Amino acid sequence: MTQWETVIGLETHAQLNTRSKIFSAAATAFGAEPNSQACAVDIALPGVLPVLNRGAVERAIRFGLAVGGNIASRSVFARKNYFYPDLPKGYQISQYEAPVISGGSLAVAVGEREITVRLTRAHLEEDAGKSLHEDFHGKSGIDLNRAGTPLLEIVTEPDLRSAQEAVAYAKALHALVRWIDICDGNMQEGSFRCDANVSVRPAGSAALGTRCEIKNLNSFRFMERAIEFEARRQIEVLEDGGRIVQETRLYDAQKDETRPMRSKEEAHDYRYFPDPDLLPLAISEEWIERVRGEMPELPGAMRERFTRQYSAAPAEAAALTATRETARYFEAAVGAVGDPAAARVCANWIAGELAARLNRENLDIGAAPVSPEQLAGLVRRIADGTISGKIAKEVFDALWNGEAADADACIEAKGLRQISDSGAIGRFVDEVIAADPESVAEFRAGRQKALNALVGRVMKVSGGKANPQQVAELLRARLAG
Amino acid sequence: MPLTREQVARIADLARIEILPAEAETLQGELNRIFTLIERMRAVDASAFVPMAHALDVSQPLREDAPAEPDRRAEFLALAPETEAGLYLVPRVIE
Numbered sequence: 001m002t003q004w005e006t007v008i009g010l011e012t013h014a015q016l017n018t019r020s021k022i023f024s025a026a027a028t029a030f031g032a033e034p035n036s037q038a039c040a041v042d043i044a045l046p047g048v049l050p051v052l053n054r055g056a057v058e059r060a061i062r063f064g065l066a067v068g069g070n071i072a073s074r075s076v077f078a079r080k081n082y083f084y085p086d087l088p089k090g091y092q093i094s095q096y097e098a099p100v101i102s103g104g105s106l107a108v109a110v111g112e113r114e115i116t117v118r119l120t121r122a123h124l125e126e127d128a129g130k131s132l133h134e135d136f137h138g139k140s141g142i143d144l145n146r147a148g149t150p151l152l153e154i155v156t157e158p159d160l161r162s163a164q165e166a167v168a169y170a171k172a173l174h175a176l177v178r179w180i181d182i183c184d185g186n187m188q189e190g191s192f193r194c195d196a197n198v199s200v201r202p203a204g205s206a207a208l209g210t211r212c213e214i215k216n217l218n219s220f221r222f223m224e225r226a227i228e229f230e231a232r233r234q235i236e237v238l239e240d241g242g243r244i245v246q247e248t249r250l251y252d253a254q255k256d257e258t259r260p261m262r263s264k265e266e267a268h269d270y271r272y273f274p275d276p277d278l279l280p281l282a283i284s285e286e287w288i289e290r291v292r293g294e295m296p297e298l299p300g301a302m303r304e305r306f307t308r309q310y311s312a313a314p315a316e317a318a319a320l321t322a323t324r325e326t327a328r329y330f331e332a333a334v335g336a337v338g339d340p341a342a343a344r345v346c347a348n349w350i351a352g353e354l355a356a357r358l359n360r361e362n363l364d365i366g367a368a369p370v371s372p373e374q375l376a377g378l379v380r381r382i383a384d385g386t387i388s389g390k391i392a393k394e395v396f397d398a399l400w401n402g403e404a405a406d407a408d409a410c411i412e413a414k415g416l417r418q419i420s421d422s423g424a425i426g427r428f429v430d431e432v433i434a435a436d437p438e439s440v441a442e443f444r445a446g447r448q449k450a451l452n453a454l455v456g457r458v459m460k461v462s463g464g465k466a467n468p469q470q471v472a473e474l475l476r477a478r479l480a481g
Numbered sequence: 482m483p484l485t486r487e488q489v490a491r492i493a494d495l496a497r498i499e500i501l502p503a504e505a506e507t508l509q510g511e512l513n514r515i516f517t518l519i520e521r522m523r524a525v526d527a528s529a530f531v532p533m534a535h536a537l538d539v540s541q542p543l544r545e546d547a548p549a550e551p552d553r554r555a556e557f558l559a560l561a562p563e564t565e566a567g568l569y570l571v572p573r574v575i576e
Contacts, residue, residue, distance in 0.1 A: 020548045098534070143567075
């Protein structure tokens with residue numbers, strides 16, 4: 001039986017987070033009343049002329065620098081001609097032969113592996129409006145607020161070999177555009193949309209198979225399922241002796257399948273030509289250098305630094321650099337502890353308790369009720385043995401709920417200071433040994449697990465305040481006799 | 482390479498321009514004269530020149546990123562044949 005290989009290339013439309021549109025001064029805010037942010041340029045009234053938004057170009061430059069692409073000193077806007085009611089001009093202003101960014105690449109972690117995904121290009125274009133298909137007496141409603149919103153279309157080479165790799169790339173790209181603050185990444189609102197070009201070929205073959213383009217992948221989960229379905233479909237067609245027809249397909253999440261979208265292939269004859277309304281875009285070296293000077297440290301470089309500076313494990317470094325806000329939080333906390341050796345403890349708390357609580361309450365780290373400084377105060381008291389890890393969770397809860405201004409106040413107010421006095425702990429230990437002869441006998445018979453049970457009981461008796469290491473030591477000493 | 486009548490019909494269809502058979506013939510002739518001119522220009526050695534994207538040899542002025550358009554929805558909607566709930570209504574489009 002033939003072994004098949006899936007080949008995927010992704011095209012991503014990232015809405016650039018400018019305040020105004022790419023070719024007009026209408027606002028881009030999401031969720032406004034229909035057509036209230038569609039000016040004469042956006043609705044294509046006769047006689048209007050587009051004027052390019054500097055902010056959109058600057059965001060393209062940021063992207064080019066982040067992926068190591070070539071930033072064209074001269075690029076050209078072209079008209080992509082097709083007819084659809086949400087495209088009022090009858091063409092979309094895009095870039096064709098001379099895009100603003102070409103080349104570059106993105107390093108992507110897929111499980112334990114790292115792959116390098118080459119980028120073909122990234123070009124500036126305008127978004128279309130929205131067609132609302134619910135029934136208006138047999139008609140469709142058109143909202144042109146989105147028309148003219150700046151997009152950066154980011155195109156990869158066919159370098160991805162599985163749905164998992166495609167999703168890992170899309171997630172890495174999503175994190176990057178937010179990191180460099182060019183796109184808000186809100187997938188529900190359509191700020192970050194992916195199309196996948198999928199083909200299959202016999203493993204080992206160098207030639208590419210005929211591809212289908214899947215549109216409408218508005219979540220990472222759907223992307224994975226759609227690509228998997230599409231690859232299976234193509235393999236079945238080929239194994240049955242059929243051939244793949246190049247077409248655009250739509251993913252239907254409800255049925256978990258892809259189906260053909262446009263029947264008329266002529267719709268793809270876009271007749272691109274340079275837009276006579278727009279002059280070539282010139283980007284000077286000085287401009288690029290100024291933007292370079294304003295770029296934040298990129299996630300890849302930061303991951304490497306965290307590994308070096310704080311001896312973070314690769315997975316830990318990846319979690320801490322998932323977003324710029326997380327990285328900022330981490331560095332603020334480590335800085336406030338004032339001891340780089342405590343970095344791992346900070347990292348554990350951020351990736352563990354804090355991440356879990358944020359996730360449960362659906363909050364961004366920027367809105368965390370526990371500040372980096374408060375977390376640092378907590379970590380300091382764990383490090384100096386004032387409280388145990390278990391009690392620390394209680395303190396964390398109190399900080400989260402706003403019951404105390406800082407860890408020290410909470411420890412004092414609730415009397416949570418760890419008991420490290422061996423006399424006091426010894427009394428708890430004796431009490432438990434007397435009360436639980438069974439566990440004592442089991443431990444003496446060589447079962448290590450019984451010790452854990454005894455430690456647990458001592459901790460309980462002490463109200464969680466005994467130093468667990470001391471408890472274990474004292475138990476061993478007492479029971480060894 | 483002269484355009485066929487079918488190609489003329491296809492271009493008209495793509496541009497959503499309705500043409501009568503007689504017009505198609507005239508257009509075919511006119512378009513082919515333009516193509517002949519293009520062929521003649523192609524024969525000239527222009528390898529030393531960078532193609533221009535615009536007749537003016539200047540670059541695009543840029544606008545600062547600041548919203549500055551008032552909401553003129555009522556005026557614009559009034560231009561359309563049919564509207565409802567702030568939307569422009571068009572013949573049903575289904576994909």
